[in-house]
Amino acid sequence: MFSYRHGFHAGNHADVLKHAVLIAVVRHLTAKPTPITVVDTHAGAGLYRLDDDFADTSGEARDGIFKLRETHPEAPLLKDYLALVAGFNRPGELRIYPGSPFVAQHLLRQEVPDRLWLFEMHPTDSKALAAHVEQLDAGRQVRLQRADGFEQLKAHLPPPSRRALVLIDPSYEIKSDYGKVVRALQDGLKRFATGTYMVWYPIIPRPEAHELPRRLKTIANQAGRPWLHATLAIGQDEAKQRQGLTASGVFLVNPPHTLKPALREALPQLVDALGRGRGKGQTLEAS
Incomplete structure (x- = not known):
């Protein structure tokens, strides 16, 4: 069984890709004065x-x-990512890593009624999330529930401001997660066609993982919405017997127009920095 309990993997190459893209998307959305809603279906x-x-x-x-x-x-894109993470640490240190909820909340505005909805089912992670959010003293800006993010998503689309980012990044510990991701995107676009949807997924030797981006492209094309797909592979470390996760991807529907050129510059630098052997590389495609 593939396992992605996030505490074991915080700050890895997949987080670098996911959170660098997340920062770029939220920055783009908050550049306009209208409030935004961010929904994180699997907050950790x-x-x-x-x-x-x-x-x-x-x-x-x-x-x-x-x-x-x-x-x-x-x-x-990468300098912004590193600067944001550094802001959670003392100068010169790197001990704390912000997950997606804290990355997003850090970029939301206090003077505008932006909203962040967080869902997490794992009992240990949801308890830790509640304690961490309480420290923010964010008031009504952040709401969290120990609940199934796939199910709860329906109740939050469309948001009142008609501007939103939906982040879907389950653990994929069970094969049914892949089908749930597809159905969540399909249903989301029916309810709220102009929202921005971001799906993270692991690239592993499993048919469901291989088919997921193709299925997501089909849904976006059928809905007549633009999409972007980026992958990062760090390759094999010949010195390690167990390689762990070596590649991941992000798929976005209705991405910011600024994201493709930003990734075109950033992805080769990520491969240069993080690549470690056979199989390293990156891809970037968009409709």
């Missing part, structure tokens, strides 16, 4: 310690954000 714990037992067990952050930070990338 929200904040992670890179020096705790989970992170130390896998060491994946060392092949992710730590390695990227050492290369001092020039792409604005």
Whole structure:
């Protein structure tokens, strides 16, 4: 069974890709004065310690954000990402890693009634998420529930402001998650065709993972909506017996028009910084 309990993987190459893109999308949406709603269907714990037992067990952050930070990338997308993460840490340190909920909340505006909805089913992660959100003292801006994000999504589309980002990134621990992602996007576009939808997925040797981007493209094309698909593979580390996750992708419907050129510059720099052997590379395509 593929397992993606996020505490073990915080700050890895997949997080670098996902959160760099997330930052770019939220920044684009908040550039206009109209309020936005962000819905995170699988929020996790929200904040992670890179020096705790989970992170130390896998060491994946060392092949992710730590390695990227050492290369001092020039792409604005990556510089923005590193600066945001650094803001959660003391100068010169990198002990805290913000998950998607805290990345998004950090970029929401206080003077505008932006909203963030967080859903998490895992009992340990949902409890940790609630404690972390409480520290924010964000008031009505952030709402969270221990609930199935796939099911709850329906009640939040369309949002009152008619502007939203939906982030769908389940653990994919069970094969049915792939079908649920497809159905969630299909239903979401029927309810709210102009929303921005972002799907993260692991690239692993499983038919469902291989077919997912093709199915998502079909849904977007049938709905007549633009899409963008980016992947990052760090390749094989010949010194390691167990490779873990080596590649992931993000698929967006109604992406910002600025995202493709930003990724065209950033992705090769990510491969240069994080690539470690056979199979490394990146792809970028859009409708």
